[in-house]
Amino acid sequence: MSLNKSVFSKKKIILGITASIAAYKAAYICSKLTGMGAGVIPVMTPNALNFIAPLTLSSISGNKTVVDQFENQKKIYHISLSHSADVFLIAPASADVISKLSYGVGDNFLTTSAISATCPVLVAPAMNESMYLDPVIQQNINHLKESGKYFFVGPASGKLACGEEGPGRMEDEDIIIERLGELLKYKSDLKGKNILITAGGTKEFIDPVRFISNRSSGKMGYALAEEARSRGAKEVILVSAAEKSLKPYGIKIVYAGDTAGMKRALLEYLKDSDIVMMAAAVSDIVPVKKYNFKLKKKDDILSKIKFKENENILELLAEKKKKDQYLVGFAAETDYSIEAVKDKLKGRNIDMIVGNDISTKSIGMGSDYNEVDLVRQDGSVKKLARDKKRIIARGIWDEIVKNLDAVKNQ
Ligand SMILES: Cc1cc2nc3c(=O)[nH]c(=O)nc-3n(C[C@H](O)[C@H](O)[C@H](O)COP(=O)(O)O)c2cc1C
CATH class of the missing domain: 3.40.50.1950 (Flavin prenyltransferase-like)
Structure with missing residues (x-):
């Protein structure tokens, strides 16, 4: 021993x-x-x-x-x-x-x-x-x-x-x-590190009462934040669109309901962060126009609602990322394949993508459970078998800590 x-x-x-x-x-x-x-x-x-x-x-x-x-x-x-x-x-x-x-x-x-x-x-x-x-x-x-x-x-x-x-x-x-x-x-794995994590599905408002969003609950991002705190991180900031979630002990929560708010918060905290994890499900589409009054059915409502592709915040962070910062993206697909996740990493300044199959409701979005692949920039893949999100979060951090240690010892 x-x-x-x-x-x-x-x-x-x-x-x-x-x-x-x-x-x-x-x-x-x-x-x-x-x-x-x-x-x-x-x-x-x-x-x-x-x-x-x-x-x-x-x-x-x-x-x-x-x-x-x-x-x-x-x-x-x-x-x-x-x-x-x-x-x-x-x-x-x-x-x-x-x-x-x-x-x-x-x-x-x-x-x-x-x-x-x-x-x-x-x-x-x-x-x-x-x-x-x-x-x-x-x-x-x-x-x-x-x-x-x-x-x-x-x-x-x-x-x-x-x-x-x-x-x-x-x-x-x-x-x-x-x-x-x-x-x-x-308990000292992340000692001295500033961690920035996003969680939840953004709500992109069309008018004061209607919005487009997704099923993301924020549970994965919250689990990652709690695990980072347990491992001794200096500060954990959780930029969250999941406003109904309980505030976890010892974590700074910044509520950001839509893409614009999330982007603002990320740009504010990015500079001082060592590790950034984009676990939030940022809407892929946003309304072209946001009305400040409730649209009426009788006023030809469908002709007034149009959508456009949203900007890619992960891409933005990848462009701004410094060499000593570690950036993790998330990819959830119903026609999931590891090859597609690898493609997403190619030529991009992202260190790891956590991929998961959301074709079943028993894991991923909204569920307490997950099953993921951790795909790194060098093409290596680590599979984490189905488990509670907090245990999956531990596996993700284990891998990141190992990567950081390897870089440190080079
Ligand atoms: C001789 C003796 C040995 C016991 N050994 C155990 C034991 O090893 N594990 C256990 O869970 N309970 C054991 N018990 C039962 C516990 O002592 C009992 O459940 C007690 O209420 C536990 O108190 P605590 O959990 O507040 O310490 C034992 C009881 C006796 C009388």
């Missing part, structure tokens, strides 16, 4: 411990992390007190173990603590705490802190096989994974404390620590 110890140095790690027989193993994890220079703050559920003494963890870490949600701690401690952490580890994680987090139940300090955490949360389940394989527990685990904030390590298969054998054993402590190290690295 290759463990880069320096990645833990001076990092603030919350170590959450729940009521499982494996709770005693948390002492080893705490000791190892502390030994590598991390500041470990142990947090226990009240039920976990039946399995291990808080004094053990306080003594090893040198920090007071937090249990009581309402103890007069520093000001609103569950928020200030979780917001200051680099990573949050829950090891062991009970079926109970996993399920509570899946439903957003914050009934003790550990669960409340995990809900408010803005850093990645690594969960190491530990439970009897029958509990782990229970369909509701599986559903709750998947729910947390798909959120993008929660990562899982294990469980391992083997002899369980109850004498049975099967999956449910908490993963080996050293493997948990190794995974934690990977997450700390992931």
Whole structure:
């Protein structure tokens, strides 16, 4: 096992411990992390007190173990603590705490802190096989994974404390620590980078009540923005036409409903951006004339509405793009082919196009799911299999980070 110890140095790690027989193993994890220079703050559920003494963890870490949600701690401690952490580890994680987090139940300090955490949360389940394989527990685990904030390590298969054998054993402590190290690295993948992303379908108004638009929901752009924030980007600006979407935490939203607004915002922020992703579905056609009064049916309405081809904002950005900026375009087609995506890249100053087939409603526009091809300027293609958009967003960023690293090491 290759463990880069320096990645833990001076990092603030919350170590959450729940009521499982494996709770005693948390002492080893705490000791190892502390030994590598991390500041470990142990947090226990009240039920976990039946399995291990808080004094053990306080003594090893040198920090007071937090249990009581309402103890007069520093000001609103569950928020200030979780917001200051680099990573949050829950090891062991009970079926109970996993399920509570899946439903957003914050009934003790550990669960409340995990809900408010803005850093990645690594969960190491530990439970009897029958509990782990229970369909509701599986559903709750998947729910947390798909959120993008929660990562899982294990469980391992083997002899369980109850004498049975099967999956449910908490993963080996050293493997948990190794995974934690990977997450700390992931968390600084985009450190110092300014990210500019567009999302949603533009609405091109004909008159004050009518417009032409498309089915784009903005979910892909929002997922990309959230993933960029999780990976430590300096600033994430989301130029959004999806005005009904919830504003994600830690992301600057600039609402831009139509092409003109989107173009204005992009030109304003382009200069200071390191990576630009055009995930919005900008209308291909716009009305020739925009009326400032509602057209009446009786006034020969059809003769008054004419459309023209819209300007290509991606092309505009490609022309303005500097050498050290990374530009990503998106292509969604019903007669989709990778060859057509490759053609779109040819001779254009675009680094990558994310292509997807929108001939079915189960992926792409409007759906929570996507399945994409990442086509690069050199013609290489990486396929990302169907998954929740947040997980697809992670795959897209993985590829970009890899490309940026390769350029840096040239
Ligand atoms: C001896 C014993 C061992 C237990 N081990 C586990 C376990 O490994 N995993 C688990 O999910 N629950 C286990 N439980 C059940 C939990 O302790 C119980 O669900 C508890 O409410 C969880 O509390 P918490 O999630 O707030 O820590 C165990 C219970 C007992 C009595």
